[in-house]
Amino acid sequence: MTTILSRRPQLQHLTAQLDELKQRGTYFHLRVLEDMQNPVCTYDGRRVINLASNNYLGLTSHPKLIEAAVDATHKYGVGSGAVRTIAGTMRIHMELEEKIARFKNVEACVVFQSGFAANAGTVSSILGKEDFILSDELNHASIIDGARLSRAKIKVFRHKDVAHCEELLRELEKEPGRKLIITDGVFSMDGDIGPVDKLADLAERYGAIMMVDDAHASGVLGRNGRGSIDHFGCHGRVDIQVGTLSKAIGALGGYVCGSRDLIDYLYHRARPFLFSTSHPPSVAATCIAAFDLLETEPERIDRLWENTRYFKTELGRSGFNIGGITTPASESPITPIIIGDGGATMSFSRALFDEGVMATGIGFPTVPEGKARIRTIMTSEHTREQLDQALETIERVARKVGVLA
Numbered sequence: 433m434t435t436i437l438s439r440r441p442q443l444q445h446l447t448a449q450l451d452e453l454k455q456r457g458t459y460f461h462l463r464v465l466e467d468m469q470n471p472v473c474t475y476d477g478r479r480v481i482n483l484a485s486n487n488y489l490g491l492t493s494h495p496k497l498i499e500a501a502v503d504a505t506h507k508y509g510v511g512s513g514a515v516r517t518i519a520g521t522m523r524i525h526m527e528l529e530e531k532i533a534r535f536k537n538v539e540a541c542v543v544f545q546s547g548f549a550a551n552a553g554t555v556s557s558i559l560g561k562e563d564f565i566l567s568d569e570l571n572h573a574s575i576i577d578g579a580r581l582s583r584a585k586i587k588v589f590r591h592k593d594v595a596h597c598e599e600l601l602r603e604l605e606k607e608p609g610r611k612l613i614i615t616d617g618v619f620s621m622d623g624d625i626g627p628v629d630k631l632a633d634l635a636e637r638y639g640a641i642m643m644v645d646d647a648h649a650s651g652v653l654g655r656n657g658r659g660s661i662d663h664f665g666c667h668g669r670v671d672i673q674v675g676t677l678s679k680a681i682g683a684l685g686g687y688v689c690g691s692r693d694l695i696d697y698l699y700h701r702a703r704p705f706l707f708s709t710s711h712p713p714s715v716a717a718t719c720i721a722a723f724d725l726l727e728t729e730p731e732r733i734d735r736l737w738e739n740t741r742y743f744k745t746e747l748g749r750s751g752f753n754i755g756g757i758t759t760p761a762s763e764s765p766i767t768p769i770i771i772g773d774g775g776a777t778m779s780f781s782r783a784l785f786d787e788g789v790m791a792t793g794i795g796f797p798t799v800p801e802g803k804a805r806i807r808t809i810m811t812s813e814h815t816r817e818q819l820d821q822a823l824e825t826i827e828r829v830a831r832k833v834g835v836l837a
């Protein structure tokens with residue numbers, strides 16, 4: 433069957449593009465994990481130190497979360513059976529939303545199937561074609577897609593450039609449409625923190641809606657991982673807070689926090705909420721248990737930051753370009769090793785893997801052309817020995833493949 437399909441001409445343009453990727457050295461295959469998502473695990477049959485996951489707090493394999501998922505499955509089954517608005521809202525979905533709202537200190541919360549769905553579904557539904565979106569140039573793809581779907585006019589400001597954002601707002605002052613300012617709390621490819629407080633000032637001054645995507649900040653920044661709004665003391669000043677349940681929380685999903693009316697509106701208008709089935713009960717139960725852990729095991733977050741400071745300081749000392757963040761008081765557990773060329777980055781990543789370090793190469797279109805990088809992510813569960821071994825390997829392999837002098 434497959435051989436017959438592969439000979440059909442209809443999709444030949446895809447094959448041509450894949451050939452081009454192969455020529456440029458940026459073609460990849462998916463590395464397959466054969467055990468749990470842990471600091472040391474097995475991909476493609478090889479034991480590696482894992483510097484690539486978003487499992488910041490090691491919760492993907494936490495016994496209490498596993499138990500919560502199994503218990504919920506026995507009690508409520510494996511699926512919810514429908515979209516939320518038809519028949520698929522289970523008691524446990526409501527419990528999770530109430531828990532997140534309390535944790536984030538907001539009136540209400542709605543959970544989506546993913547962070548991607550939360551962003552895209554929210555941005556696309558709250559604005560129309562007469563409105564404006566002011567978006568940081570490095571904002572996540574799901575924000576960009578949501579902005580396009582909304583048909584609002586998109587104004588991109590330079591990365592973290594508050595003055596540029598204000599300039600754009602001033603140009604729009606006479607426009608009757610609504611304005612939405614949106615930034616990532618922590619930027620996923622560079623690991624730096626968005627100027628949430630200063631953008632919130634602007635939003636107030638210009639009457640704009642303020643939205644923050646805290647996918648990489650939730651469980652990481654702020655008291656007990658409450659996120660960038662808590663980190664900046666901006667409670668009550670951000671209209672829309674998005675978070676993910678797929679990274680530090682260890683399971684899957686995304687959520688939006690804000691006023692009761694915002695959430696009620698999304699119940700009625702956000703298309704992923706209306707047209708895609710809700711989480712299995714096991715996922716909701718897992719997430720509830722994870723938010724409990726943020727309160728009862730805050731030492732995980734302390735360990736995450738200790739590891740982050742150590743790893744970032746040592747990497748910077750080796751002479752890598754780690755994205756301008758060289759101070760030991762690093763901004764987040766994400767540390768890019770910027771190489772530039774896509775092909776060189778991918779072969780560096782492959783060489784690292786062969787030597788026992790899993791650190792994913794990331795190139796265009798995830799990051800701009802010429803900014804290809806190895807992205808490393810710390811977790812609370814890496815031991816000092818594992819970090820030292822990873823650092824030694826990274827430096828040695830970098831010299832061998834010629835990306836470090």
Ligand SMILES: *Cc1c(COP(=O)(O)O)cnc(C)c1O
Nearest residue numbers: 546547548572620647676678685
């Ligand atoms: C990962 C990520 C998302 C998407 O979250 P998922 O739950 O994985 O869909 C959204 N925004 C940012 C900034 C992210 O890094």
